Amino acid sequence: EAPAAVNFLRKIVADDLASGKHSQIVTRFPPEPNGFLHIGHAKSICLNFGLAEEFGGQCHLRFDDTNPSKEEQAYIDSIEEDIKWLGFRWHGAVRYASNYFEVLYQWALHLIESGNAYVCDLSADEARAFRGSLTEPGKNSPYRERSVAENLDLFKRMKAGEFVEGSRTLRAKIDMASGNINLRDPVLYRIRFAHHHQTGDAWCIYPSYDFTHGQSDAIEGITHSICTLEFEDHRPLYEWFLQHLPVPCKPRQYEFARLNLSHCVTSKRKLARLVAEGYVDGWDDPRMPTLAGLRRRGYPPAAIRRFCERIGVNRAGGLVDFAMLELCVREELDSNAPRAMCVLKPLKVIISNYPADEMQTLQLPRHPKQDMGTRSIPFSRELYIDQDDFSENPPAGYKRLVLGGEVRLRGAYVIKADKVIKDESGQITALECRIDADTLGANPAGRKVKGVIHWVCAEHSILCAVRLYDRQFQVAQPEAEGDFLEGLTAEDMAAPLYTNCRAEPALLQAKTGEAYQFEREGYFCRDREDLKGKPLFNRTVTLRDTWGE
Ligand code: ATP
Ligand code: MG
Ligand code: MG
Structure with a gap:
């Protein structure tokens, strides 16, 4: 502390x-x-x-x-x-x-x-x-x-x-x-x-x-x-x-x-304009630096209190970097948010050496340090990993899955990619892989596997939508000169939306506002509204400070 x-x-x-x-x-x-x-x-x-x-x-x-x-x-x-x-x-x-x-x-x-x-x-x-x-x-x-x-x-x-x-x-x-x-x-x-x-x-x-x-x-x-x-x-x-x-x-x-605070506007008059002119969907839109917006986005109240304590109280002004608030949010969520797996851009993986009619249920801890019990993760022949976790032409230093290479599926086996399956247009539609059956909770014999990726079972996962919220404004001081909305459209302020995500089954029970760490993706919470019948998750904050990278 x-x-x-x-x-x-x-x-x-x-x-x-x-x-x-x-x-x-x-x-x-x-x-x-x-x-x-x-x-x-x-x-x-x-x-x-x-x-x-x-x-x-x-x-x-x-x-x-x-x-x-x-x-x-x-x-x-x-x-x-x-x-x-x-x-x-x-x-x-x-x-x-x-x-x-x-x-x-x-x-x-x-x-x-x-x-x-x-x-x-x-x-x-x-x-x-x-x-x-x-x-x-x-x-x-x-x-x-x-x-x-x-x-x-x-x-x-x-x-x-x-x-x-x-x-x-x-x-x-x-x-x-x-x-x-x-x-x-x-x-x-x-x-x-x-x-x-x-x-x-x-x-x-x-x-x-x-x-x-x-x-x-x-x-x-x-x-x-x-x-x-x-x-x-x-x-x-x-x-x-x-x-x-x-x-x-x-x-x-x-x-x-x-x-x-940098990267946002904190004046009721300006926030009211964002609402009135349709840049956001109301005062509690997760893009708003209102307390209601931050709550809906998943900011824990303890993180905000911690932030206020940390910035102190004095008579000298100055700009506080939004990163400081995000750091407080991460600290709070790292300690208290249960872990879950959610694949934002699913890529099918077929485990050729795993029987089609078999399914096993793995028990994974809900939190790596705190005793929050376990969650059941189904594993079967067909899985999803994220499209970004496989590359046919990997850049130098790529630690994820490549043809002929191995990665560990978080909490499960080491897999090796054998074959890429493509459609007529050349789009990758699936990967054929094999598991090393001796690697469940054990290191593979005689070799090191560095990469760990998240995954879900294809059949026993839920469809969901995910919105990747970020800072409200790209520029540090939107109010510094002229009209803070000049040259900006509502689309410019829209957060990226993924509508075909796949999450582990436990997330169907996620309650509104309840925080989760989606492994390797960030901290998320369920929105109060579903999106076309699918649970919608709001990104609260990224796992690390990658702003500007
Ligand atoms: P705004 O400028 O956004 O309209 P305000 O000061 O007019 O805010 P009030 O409802 O009058 O809003 O504020 C209630 C209390 O909150 C006041 O005591 C005010 O000084 C304090 N307050 C408002 N904005 C800030 C801020 N950015 N930092 C610290 N205290 C603030
Ligand atoms: Mg006022
Ligand atoms: Mg006032």
Whole structure:
């Protein structure tokens, strides 16, 4: 096991507990239900739930649901399922920022009454122009000096639905000349006549992310509010609200570098495009770096947790190579996935010295190291090996089957190829071979046989389909320049599909998502759907890192 990677928040939490600043920590994971969770979210989940677990604290699940037009119940359901699948349980009930809409409204009134907020009638475009830029201070809104009474009246009427969308906002009165643009009178409320998945039609004004987040943390008694670095510039605003409102406690915000993973996109907006534009078959398509996609592809949750631990938590960004995630998946599957044989491109082998009416059943271990019992593998005169495991014109160093050469059939006999059988077009249709009957579980006498290939019995094997998934994008940084989908068609993203594969009989019992190592081929799991009546297996990952070879 690799040593635990650096996690600077671990030290902060440990110090806060040691100093007595907190007697127990409370963290939260705050997704917006506007898409499925992706591998980047896993980093935040492992961090927030992981710290709570490690230090005997609590972690809340709170949906950050202030933007009803983009949110859906289906996303809420998927997010809950994914967190549970990763192996975490939130403390208490699922929470929603919308649970706090009434308190937030009261606090907005409080800010108005204390002269710290005003109703502004600038349009969105005008407000943007007044905001200035990094190099230019903003200008005060002409509505900034409205009286408390007028602001109270207008804000209450905004809530009552008297004004059209976009006509007015409630803004904090902070500093239009601030070097931090987030402090230039940020918007607290917008008018939006949208049905909300939790609150229905109760509200036609919705609080902004900034006005919601810190106060929700305070209401829930969050001690360490952990977010990604984009929110560093929002921290002064986060603290401004806590200072100017009668909140029950003052949480602290900490930022860490988000996960950027090579060869895939991890932005809900971009993943949503892949779904909407038909590049993939939904959010849980095995090509998606969503947790649901990775699950369907066979990634074990323990591998994702291991990966998140290994990449560590710091404030310096950088790109993590997808190979690191694959390595964690392989480590996990190598220890825990039972072995099986599946021939992707079958080539018939006829064992000329084995009787046609005989069949024997070999018992092979399900795992080479762990005690997982055995599996029954039928052996008879007609077998299948993979087309790639025989060559008439072998390249130098070829260790598989050649005419006149020998290989071992995994777990069975050594065979020798005598003859190639071809059809009229010259295509190889079968091989005639002989077994050395003394080589079952024994070395052949007087010679070394290096190659070992996998095989199945022709009659007693099952037909199945196999899809060879790989990385989502060929290029390391698909988002680096321009449109990440430019020049790409849905076909470019299709995974190779083999539909006439032959697998050992035990695989008929494979359950959805259950991991197997197909010997010499990689790790696979059964898809939840069959393909034209055949079990379909998804390649989770190759056996070795052969990327770029
Ligand atoms: P996206 O950019 O994909 O839309 P988001 O940050 O808008 O993601 P949220 O639902 O707001 O998505 O995220 C919930 C939590 O997950 C936030 O605290 C956010 O900081 C964290 N998170 C999102 N993406 C990553 C990432 N790539 N690495 C680490 N944490 C992330
Ligand atoms: Mg967000
Ligand atoms: Mg977002």
